[in-house]
Amino acid sequence: MLQIGPVMFAEPLILLALLGLPAIWWLLRATPPMPRRIFFPAAIFLRGLRNSEESPARTPWWLLVLRLALAACVIVGLAGPSLNAAQGDFRGGLLLIVVDNGWTAGPGWQQRRQTMMSLIGAAKRQNARVVILPTARTMAVEPLAPMLASDALGVARALAPRPWPVDRGAAAERLAGLRQRSADAGQAHIAWLSDGFMSPSDTAGTAALSGALARWGQIHFYTDGAGENPPxxxxxxxxxxxxxxxxxxxxxxxxxxxxxxxxxxxxxxxxxxxxxxxxxxxxxxxxxxxxxxxxxxxxxxxxxxxxxxxxxxxxxxxWRRRQVGLVSGANLELAQPLLDELFYIERAMAPFAETQRGTITALLSGSLSMLVLADIGQIVGEDAARVANWVNKGGVLLRFAGPRMAEKNDDLIPVRLRRGGRSLGGALSWENPVGMAEFPEHSPFFGLPVPAEVKIKRQILAQPEPGLSQRSWATLGDGTPLVTAERRGEGWVVLFHVTANAQWSNLPLSGLYVAMLQRLAEMSPGRIGETPADRHAQEFLPPLLVLDGFGQLGAPPPVVRPLPVGPDTVVTELGPETPPGYYGVSAARQAVNLPRGAADLQPLTG
Structure with missing residues (x-):
């Protein structure tokens, strides 16, 4: 290998062919032998004619120079020249390439790959070995090892951005294992290819990787182009x-x-x-x-x-806005707004549902996902049959207690109730308002934080019976049910053992009320006849479609695992086994998104 100024030649011996340019010049100047003269009497007829095309006696000088230049260019080209190709001197040593290939890498990936290929090409010309260390988590568990530059080219071509964050701390641990086995520590040429971002959760990992790289040699930092500032x-x-x-x-x-x-x-x-x-x-x-x-x-x-x-x-x-019907047992014309049994429900559901008031018959004639009945003790006549049939087809019937239900009720409730209920100062009473207990694991409310300030002053009690605990989705601190539910056909019947307004508790005044109603709305189908998105009817959600690092949905690779069902199907740590995408079945799939925010776009320091 020969370097002349900024130009390096991979095959310098070929340049010796330039010594043959004088011989080429002599051959190009050579002309054919002089013509012989032969007497031809008929040539007299050609006298006086002028030939418009005449061949020069010798090659023009400019054509000779051009041909020599072309010959020289061919020789120099065969010698494998490159201008500033090495971007550093690592002849016979080690090139260590660290590549940030997390979710922020997609927009600038083409330039990052070109830089990587250029560095590896220079390493090949300088007979250097190469180590490629991606910082996004991977399924590969084999230790890092130097490889030939020709093999590194294939690895670089296959490398792609991932739809999850980088883990520079794990990359530092892999690098520590390589340092223990390699004799090139302190002599490597280090190239860190990055977009220049880091998240607060990776601050310690970034510092660890920077320190580990510094022990190998000087770090050369490569960032994407100045125009790469994608939203x-x-x-x-x-x-x-x-x-x-x-x-x-x-x-x-x-x-x-x-x-x-x-x-x-x-x-x-x-x-x-x-x-x-x-x-x-x-x-x-x-x-x-x-x-x-x-x-x-x-x-x-x-x-x-x-x-x-x-x-x-x-x-x-x-994310769908469900059609929710609201029916109250009170006289709405006489009710004050803050005492209206449907006032708090309408405002709590406004962000995620379309609510409409009416009669049971009128509401069920439309496309409802959820029907809310506030203190309606008994559903009578044809309405009872309509509601029962609608629930069996997949509807969610949500009922709230009240004075009317405390006196009489029907069988469209999940549990048998005691008459009269329990209140402060009543026959079945407690001295002080009671708070709520944590939600059980079988409840769709599981995982929601329970505010200490939520207190219950009065409730309708459920009759003790086998299976009551499994039908209880929320309880008070003393163990009595606050929300009970029962599966009916394809749908659900749910009962809040308190009123829909703030007369019996301050639950409707809390943010927990909104979250609980949203969880119930999520259980309902978009329209009756669809499969409800019932997370609690399954133990695992199989992968359906997953995202790649460029934001494209595709079939999941074999390493992707089914997700265990939990509150909101939250994935605490994205990675090769749990990438963002859709999980479940086509009729009831759950979206797993990549969490991100302004804090994840902090400038990289380390």
């Missing part, structure tokens, strides 16, 4: 008219137009919304307004075009 789509928020979406940029930049799309499960564009980042701003709020029918068919919200796993947000049945 990130934060978690959307449901609104009565659609969605509120916030877009984030890592650093302030120039004014930049963006476009949001809402796509259906079949890939059709249901809605679009343009936006414009103002110069110097890092946040942009966009409102997506959609009719309820289109919103309930939405599959994902994405930037157009998606460039990473943070460019889109997957939606499932929890």
């Amino acid at each position: 990130v789509l934060a978690a959307p928020k449901p609104t009565p008219s659609g969605f509120a979406v916030t877009l984030l940029r890592a650093v302030p930049g120039p004014s930049e137009p963006v476009s949001l799309q809402v796509l259906g499960a079949d890939g059709r564009i249901l809605s679009t919304a343009p936006g414009q980042f103002a110069a110097g701003e890092t946040e942009l709020d966009i409102a997506l307004s959609m009719p309820v029918a289109l919103r309930n068919g939405a599959d994902r919200i994405q930037l157009s075009p998606p460039r990473s796993a943070a460019s889109l947000w997957l939606l499932d049945s929890r």
Whole structure:
């Protein structure tokens, strides 16, 4: 290998062929022998004619120079020249490439791959060995080992961004194992290819990796181009008219137009919304307004075009706005707003459901997912048969207690009730209001925090009977049921043993009330006849579709595991076995999204 200034030649011996240029020059100057003269009488007829095309007696000088230059270029090209290809001197040593290939890597991945290939190509020309260390978690457990540059090229081509965060702490541990076995420590050429971001959870890991690399040699840091400042789509928020979406940029930049799309499960564009980042701003709020029918068919919200796993947000049945019917046993015309039994329900469900008041007959004639009855003791006549049939087909019947139910009730309740109930100062009483206990694991409310300030003053008691504990989804501190439920056909019958307003408890005044009603709404189908998204009817959710590092949905690889069912199907740690995507079955799938926010776009320090 020969280097002349900034140019390096992989095969310098071929340059010796330049010594043959004089011989080539002599051959190019050679002309054919002089022609012989032969007497030809008829040539007299050609006298006076002039030939318009004449061949020169010798090769023109400029053509000779051009041919010599072409010959020299061929020789130099065969010698394998490269300009600044090495980007460092690691001849015969070790090239250590650290690649950040987490969820932020997608937009700048092509440039990062080109840099990687250039470095490996230089290592090949300098007979150096190569180690490639990706920082995103991988299923590979084999220890790091130096490889030939030709093998490293294949590894680099197969490397791709991942839809989960980097784990630089784990990368530092793998590097420590390599240091113990390698004799090149302190002499390696280190190239760290990154987008320059880190999250607060990876601060310690970043520092550990930086320290481990410093013991190998000087760190050369390569970042993506200056134009790579792609927006990130934060978690959307449901609104009565659609969605509120916030877009984030890592650093302030120039004014930049963006476009949001809402796509259906079949890939059709249901809605679009343009936006414009103002110069110097890092946040942009966009409102997506959609009719309820289109919103309930939405599959994902994405930037157009998606460039990473943070460019889109997957939606499932929890994002649908259910049609909820409300019926009260009180005289609504005489009720004051704050004493209205449906007042708190309407406001609690406003962010995630469309509510409408009416009679049982009128409401069930439409497309309802959930029917709420506030202190209706008995459902009589044809209404009882209609409600029972609707529940058996998949509807969720939610009932609230009250004075009327305390006196008489029907069989469309999950448990048998005692007459009269229990209250402060009553026959079955307690001295002070009682708080709530933690939710049991079989309850759909499991995992919700229970505020200490929520107190119950009065309730309807359930008759003790076998199986009561399994039908109790919420209890008081003394163990008495507060919310009971029973499966009926494809649907559910749920009873709150307190009123829907604040007369018997302050539960309707708390945020827990909203969360509990949302969990119940999620159990209901989008429309009767669909399969309800009942997380608690399954133990595991098999992978259906998963995201890659470029924000594309595809079939799950074999290493992806089914997810255990839990509250909101939360995945605490994304990785190769649990990537973001859809889990479950097509009729009732659950979305697992990549958590991200402004804190995950902090500048990389270490």
